Amino acid sequence: MTLFVEAWQFIVAHPERFLSALWTHIALSASALAIAVAIAVPAGVALASSRRAAQFAIAAANVGRTVPSLAVLALVMPILGTGFAPSLFALTLLALPPILINTYTAIRQVEPDVVDAARGMGMTRREIVRKVELPLAAPVIFAGIRIAAVQVISGAVLAAYIGGGGLGDFITAGIAMMALPQLIVGAVPATLLALGADRLFGALQRALTPAGLRT
């Protein structure tokens, strides 16, 4: 208990340090997630209509998914150096596979008859994607974003190792100096952020499930 009291005292003593680390953590995670969504959702939709490209990309994504977060950060450092931008790059890489795989799978699972009817009634390819495929795929796509969000927030803790800042700074410093309260200052808010993101995207996933599909 004293540990948590001391951790709280640390935050009160260094409010701007804590808030800036928290802000960096959120900014890093949110940007990485936003960039990953902007890349992986259109890519997943495009891959769904070309089987050969899809096999390659999905295999690559599955490999990417198994690489540990720390290894991704470690691999980026020699190429891009240290700081916010390399961390953002590494975290984006981390977020891509689950979103890509879920988008691809969700679009492929849309009934071919429904797409055939849409085409036969005169929807253009773009209209089919926007009005039919994406709404029907939305729940599964959001499940992918939810997984990616949790991974990115957790992974962002490790960004401290390559100078990305964020709550991980307190953890690495806490470990280095054997200062356990400082470690808690990083660990607990990071955990709460990840849990919060999981709840938020879970709620979004339910809200975006079309009424006709809810049972």
Added chain:
Amino acid sequence: MIEITGLTKRFPGASHPAIDHLTLSVPEGEVCVLIGPSGCGKTTTMRIVNRMIEPDSGTVTVNGSDVMAVDPATLRRHIGYVIQQIGLFPHWTIAENVATVPKLLGWDAGRIAARVDELLALVGMDPATYRDRFPRELSGGQKQRVGVARALAADPPVMLMDEPFGAIDPITRARLQDEFLRILHGLRKTIVFVTHDIDEAIRMGDRIAIMKDGALVQYDTPEAILSAPANAFVEAFVGADRALKRLALIPVGDAADASRALPAGTPSITASASLRDALSQMLAQGVDALAIDGGAPGAVTLAGIRARTRTTPSDEEARSL
């Protein structure tokens, strides 16, 4: 009307063309049923009309304009499209489903809402009850009613129907066929209707195109195909009971023998029943003549039915039936 000329389509890797120099003309306002065994090219032919499949050579014109000269999406918005699997959009309400094409065409909301209610009523579904439901809440038969309403929404002059009642149980199917014929009556649509069910073809078609290996084997009225099959393939295809099928096309009222007087108490049949029904009733009741209900003069007789089936009517006579 729809004019198909010299149409050929070969799918990559296939040894035989799916369609081989097919020429076919569907007069305006008629239902043309394409029928034949699996792989005969009937569905491919239908799908080339709205460019869901592109032909290798040949032309298709719809009401005089070459379909290849029109943007595919624009073309399809003016051709009704119904498929066996229906393909309703599960995330849209029934009203939104029916409104699909009017929305694509940019109709205003009031006009769309009025049209949706009109169509739901036309296909026998109470708009107030069903408008806001979702497809998963409907039975198979109800879904296909919505499928038909959706295809009719923008009042297209031409409709393509690919085994629309194929996945529906036989009792509901017969009812939907009757209702569809009633709906069509007076709408004057030119329809290409694909089926593999010869009874459905006889029932629905003004003309039947029997296809085999991508080519047309016989193209004529149901009556002519049943009375004079072009070859052994058509004869086998229409079935050994083709005489009975012909009788099913002829109403009792059209075959009444006015000279025959019947004793009081003879069993009777309604004028709108078919000769097939009359024959069945005669066999069941052990009589060789039936009176006609509603005070119509004359009778329908076994000899009269025999005369109808034995001779091959001339083309003119066939058309008048």
